[in-house]
Amino acid sequence: MASIRDAFKSKIPSLREDVERLVAEHGDKVIAEATVAQAYGGMRGLRCMVCDTSLVKPDKGLILRGTPLSELTHLSPEDEFYLLLTGDIPDKAASKELGDELASRSHVPDYVFDVIRAVPKTSHPMAMLSMAVLALEEGSKFRAAYNEGVRKEEYWESVLDDSLDLIAKLPTVAAAVYRVRYDLGDLIPRDPNLDWSANFTHMMGVPDTTGTLGELTRLYLMIHADHEGGNVSANLCHTAGSALSDSYYSVAAGLCGLAGPLHGLANQECLRFHLQIMEKFGGVPSKDQLKEYAWEILNSGRVIPGFGHAVLRETDPRYTALHEFAMKACPDAELFKLANTMYEVIPGVLTEHGKAKNVNPNVDALSGVLLYEYGIKQPRFYTAIFGVSRALGMLAQLVVNRAMKTPITRPKSVSTAWIKEQVGAK
């Protein structure tokens, strides 16, 4: 099977032809209408953005290049990147070639570690990670190619180079953020015998006491990579990239969005919520105690982290994948027992509360629990781990968009006065 570059390159002519014909023959057909509620409601459900790497179906969850997540959780994150970009799962040879290519691109210049060390220790790891990604921008091959006048048809080649470089370096950079931010001692070098995921937790210095840390890291980094195009991180990366900002600028933009508590930071908030409950009740509370506490949270105007979703209307299949892993790896862990009690109690409480459109758990209801059980006891770092994974999806989408010559994003904004006039409101 071909290398990731050749496999993608061979698909570009037919992808371009297909979309050009679609727009030429059906360009004036209507696919979406916007209501006033959507204009004021985060454009929820508005179908006016294209993303071919993955799709989130309200009743089924994440579908990657046409295949449900549940059938793909055996893939390594690197193979998933191959799939997201090309639409194909690599065979052994192509997978090894990609792994070797990432290893060969993994060197991080020393000045990037200096940037990480220069930031106050009180900074959030997501701020440190975003800064480190921006520091890597100095080496952008797309920016250099653009300055030399590369043709639009060929933008994708150097964007793919930057993207592979960034993916290769991200575990080293994020692990450095972890060790510096939490005063864990010297940085740990990459181990050439480990793959991309296993190297990440190795460089963080997380002890593998059960022999299953590598499996958890692979699964975690796999399931968080892509979640179609409209979520905050993917959308921000897409918009920055549409201005031809290179992969580093675009991923940094996406990471800044991921850092929000309603998006990627929810895993941190969720674990903190679990720990608070354990402390308050001196262990796993009874269902009645948990129900009462959940009402206390809701009545004080706060959300219950780890439940609900902007698009999904069923249990998140990413939650299901983590649950299956936890059932094998740590069925007796107290935090896992609490997560299970929450699964039994919270949907009923949220249903009675009557606001949330989805009362089921999302991926964050379990992701932090597992990281904590495996010895990563700093919840503020969890979103940075999510960020390393989400970069795969953001970058696959970015390369596809440059290959498709997607123009700069520029929706038309309208004023409240215009909307009032439009609908005949006073």
Ligand code: CMX
């Ligand atoms: N606890 C309490 N209230 C909730 C809730 C929850 N878990 N989920 C939704 N609601 C509330 C909303 O805050 C909203 O209230 P208002 O009308 O007062 O503003 C109402 O129910 C309707 O919200 P919705 O349409 O069902 O959900 P949204 O699309 O507005 O928001 C999300 C989605 C994820 C931000 C929301 O469910 C939430 O805040 N959940 C908790 C945080 C969380 O787990 N985030 C992780 C998301 C995972 C991901 O990004 O992939």
